[in-house]
Amino acid sequence: MYSEWAKDEIRIEGLEVFAHHGVYQEETKNGQYFYVNAVLYTDVRRAGSEDALERTVNYGTVCHFITDWMQENTCLLLEAVAQRLSQALLLEFGAIAALELEIQKPHAPIRLPFGNVSVKVRRGWHRAYIAVGSNLGDRKSHILSGILALKVHPLIVLKRVSEMIVTRPYGGVEQEDFLNGALEIETLLEPEELLEALHQVENAEGRERTVRWGPRTLDLDILFYDRICYESEDLAIPHVDLENRDFVLKPMAEIAPCFRHPVSGRTMTGLLREMEERTGKEGG
Numbered sequence: 114m115y116s117e118w119a120k121d122e123i124r125i126e127g128l129e130v131f132a133h134h135g136v137y138q139e140e141t142k143n144g145q146y147f148y149v150n151a152v153l154y155t156d157v158r159r160a161g162s163e164d165a166l167e168r169t170v171n172y173g174t175v176c177h178f179i180t181d182w183m184q185e186n187t188c189l190l191l192e193a194v195a196q197r198l199s200q201a202l203l204l205e206f207g208a209i210a211a212l213e214l215e216i217q218k219p220h221a222p223i224r225l226p227f228g229n230v231s232v233k234v235r236r237g238w239h240r241a242y243i244a245v246g247s248n249l250g251d252r253k254s255h256i257l258s259g260i261l262a263l264k265v266h267p268l269i270v271l272k273r274v275s276e277m278i279v280t281r282p283y284g285g286v287e288q289e290d291f292l293n294g295a296l297e298i299e300t301l302l303e304p305e306e307l308l309e310a311l312h313q314v315e316n317a318e319g320r321e322r323t324v325r326w327g328p329r330t331l332d333l334d335i336l337f338y339d340r341i342c343y344e345s346e347d348l349a350i351p352h353v354d355l356e357n358r359d360f361v362l363k364p365m366a367e368i369a370p371c372f373r374h375p376v377s378g379r380t381m382t383g384l385l386r387e388m389e390e391r392t393g394k395e396g397g
Contacts, residue, residue: 119210123153123172125179132183134194137222141187145220147194149179152213153206154237170208178205191216191232199236200301204267211237238270239339241307242369243296244352244361246332248282252292255318255331262314263298269310273297275364289328295336295364304338308348311335336361340375351375356384359392 128149133141153170160169182201188194199214215233223230243263247255256277264271277294300307311333312320318331336352343350351374355361362385365372370382379387 119154119156121155121157123155123157123170123175125149125151125153125172125176128176128179130180130183132187134183134188134191134218135222136189140222145218147183148217148219149183150213150215150217150233151175151179151202153209154211154213155208156210170206175202175206178202191218191230195232195234196236199234200268203236203238203301211235236301238299238301239303240272241298241300241338242336242365242372243298243311244293244332244334244336244355244364245296246291246293246360247330248289248291249328249330250319253277256292256294258318259314259331259333260296262317263296263310266310268301270299271296272299273368275367278360278363280360291360293360293364295361295368297368304335304341304343304348304350305345307335307338336365337372337375340373342375357388359385359388362388 128151130147130149131144132147133144134147135141135145153172153175155170157169160166179198179202182198183194186194186197188197195214195216198216199212202212202214203209213233213235215231217229217231219229221227221230245256245259247253249255260271260274263269274296275294277292280291280293282289282291302310315329315331315333320330320332334352335348335350336355338350341350352361356374356377356379362381365381366385371380373380374384377384
């Protein structure tokens with residue numbers, strides 16, 4: 114699945130599909146021909162070495178899947194066809210790390226001379242690390258419920274879960290000790306979409322956002338997303354000040370010891386060791 118998006122490619126060009134997509138009633142009633150171009154990013158090394166079909170993505174099966182999906186579903190917009198079909202392909206074929214998908218509509222009802230109309234998208238699996246914590250009520254139960262909610266999310270694959278550790282509160286607010294850990298996931302969600310999904314899981318556990326760094330039933334924070342640096346009004350990736358937080362670094366050093374911070378280039382074990390030297394804390 115995720116592999117920094119594999120560099121090998123399988124290309125499908127000009128797949129003809131008669132389907133019923135469009136804004137106008139005549140399009141959904143009468144149908145028309147669409148043409149699909151796809152670039153599948155995968156790893157063909159083992160297939161090439163062993164000359165074995167089961168080691169690669171069967172492009173014939175992919176073509177049939179595309180055809181069946183486009184004929185069994187109806188969308189108003191080409192954008193919706195491209196988005197939903199790309200997602201369906203990535204969920205169906207685990208060996209596809211990412212893809213480029215172009216849906217062409219040469220018979221669009223524009224009523225002017227034109228050559229073609231198309232929508233092209235690039236989608237793929239992303240790796241993210243999530244901090245998890247709780248210090249209200251049954252801490253373990255809240256965390257386990259949150260992990261289960263992520264595990265069953267249709268666009269998230271849970272890969273690794275750290276041991277949970279008891280830590281002192283961060284931020285100076287008097288409160289109970291936390292139970293903290295970290296998760297590794299693969300996801301088709303973009304950063305803001307992932308943040309919204311995490312908030313929904315938190316809310317299901319009764320999370321209230323009243324006091325900054327205050328007590329909470331469940332806290333889920335995006336630590337890293339691929340190796341990007343991203344900032345918006347509601348989200349900063351990598352998570353701010355994580356290099357000074359032992360309750361983040363200890364679980365991360367357990368599940369991803371060699372993962373490097375995209376800004377400093379330091380590994381998780383290296384950051385943990387440096388923090389312990391600064392503060393005099395001992396590793397757990």
